[in-house]
Amino acid sequence: MTAHPAAIHSAAELDDLRRRAPLLKLDGITKTFPGVVALDDVSLEVRAGEVHALLGENGAGKSTLMKILAGNHQANRGQIHLEGEVVHFDNPMQAKEAGIVLIHQELSLVPEMSVAENIFLGALPRGMFGTVKWRVLHAVAAEILKTLGCKFSPRDKVGRLSIANRQMVEIARALVFTPKVVVFDEPTASLTDAEKVVLFEIIRGLTKKGVGVVYISHRMDEIFTLSDRLTVLRDGKVRGTLETSETSEDGVTQLMIGRSLEGRTKRAAGAFGPVALEVKGLTCGSLYHDVSFQVRKGEVVGMYGLVGAGRTEVAETLFGLRTPDAGEIRIDGEVVAIDAPPAAIARGLALVPESRKEQGLVLGMSCRDNMSMAKLSGVTGRFGFLKPRAEQAIYDEYAKTLDLRAPGPAALAVNLSGGNQQKVVIGKWLATDPEILILDEPTRGIDVGSKSEIHDLIRRLAASGLAVLVISSEMPEIMGVSDRVLALYHGRIAGDFDAETLTEDRLVQAISGL
Secondary structure, three states: OOOOOOOOOOHHHHHHHHHOOOOEEEEEEEEEEOOEEEEEEEEEEEOOOOEEEEEOOOOOOHHHHHHHHOOOOOOOEEEEEEOOEEEOOOOHHHHHHHOEEEEOOOOOOOOOOEHHHHHOOOOOOEOHHHOEOHHHHHHHHHHHHHHOOOOOOOOOEHHHOOHHHHHHHHHHHHHHOOOOEEEEEOOOOOOOHHHHHHHHHHHHHHHHOOOEEEEEOOOHHHHHHHOOEEEEEEOOEEEEEEEHHHOOHHHHHHHHHOOOOOOOOOOOHHHOOOEEEEEEEEEEOOOEEEEEEEEEOOOEEEEEEOOOOOHHHHHHHHOOOOOOOEEEEEEOOEEEOOOOHHHHHHOOEEEEOOOHHHHHOOOOOEHHHHHHHHHHHHHEOHHHOEOHHHHHHHHHHHHHHOOOOOOOOOOEHHHOOHHHHHHHHHHHHHOOOOOEEEEEOOOOOOOHHHHHHHHHHHHHHHHOOOEEEEEOOOHHHHHHHOOEEEEEEOOEEEEEEEOOOOOHHHHHHHHOOO
């Protein structure tokens, strides 16, 4: 199956398309799982040529609704109308053949297959006797990758690509079919700024062809840049559908979480304690060079830069996951040698990693087991047997501290929302009683309500005396939560801004090498 270009519509034609009957209509969709009503009488309309944003906290029902649309789940009640006709999909291939494509937040690629094979997965072009037309496969895949601005080859193994490039492969799948409706579920979570620009142009190109786009994201700037209308879900119910131009971020936030988010007052440098962590001239190959900074007790220091600037690599070195070529690390004024994570933990460091699912959690284990994992010495008795009461005590303490919303300590981590999974990871590391806490992208892929809770937690931890280093790709987050911000550019610190000197313009200039 190959992609067939659709007609490009003028602005007047698009307006006419949007005024007609909806291209897609979800009517009274209800879905229940054992003990949970995931969706309760949800109705949603998507017009041809529009970007319709779908918002809500993790667990609000967004992904479940889209999985029903794409044939991954079947509703208990309700109907799907496509171009005025009632449709029903028993599996994703039926939905794709009808013109509905879902680009998942969680990548669903086959690492050992090539880029081209993944793009055409389930729809390989075949000739006589069922043989694959490899020339056609690679030629069409190459054309799609060129459209997306990708530099890698259609013959490359997906498992060897970066997370960002794998996301582009996932997006490329949608362009193989002739889609009527494309659902983007958190498509920019792993993309660089340059790749986001390409993606937004692709989305606008789709709408010009009359394709309806459903766009799920927690990033308000993207919602207000791209969408024509938005629908908010909370607790499995529709809380409102609005014209994007007629609402505001605060208005949307209140619909999502039932309250507004408060800002933060910056603290003066004098409010901090002595230096807890000091880095001098740290260098590691081509990853970063001559990095020096300090974090005081009670201070939140943000680290901001473009993807590839060296932020995560610095954090991994501090935690003993990388060995530096030069420089020194001081904790409470003492030079320390950290060659492995156990040594870092022993010196009071904790690292909440960038990817909670791949690096922070054992998804098939319970919340209780995950939380006690980093402090096994405290929950094991004679002969190495676990002490259930000690494990339960850790769970009880941090489930309460973090306001964890889980069915119970035995609930599997894989079944929690993104925000609650992140709370389990944070709880795991707080259980080690750290003095220095490093958080790498602590709110990636979680909803605005959970973000606010984690930001509040960071401030409370700093106020209690912890030294906190936060790495984030989101400028509003890094500016909102940090007392001081370090800007990285090509592996070097290009700016060190306190509350007095920090502005968006200065931060952008610093990370751009200006």
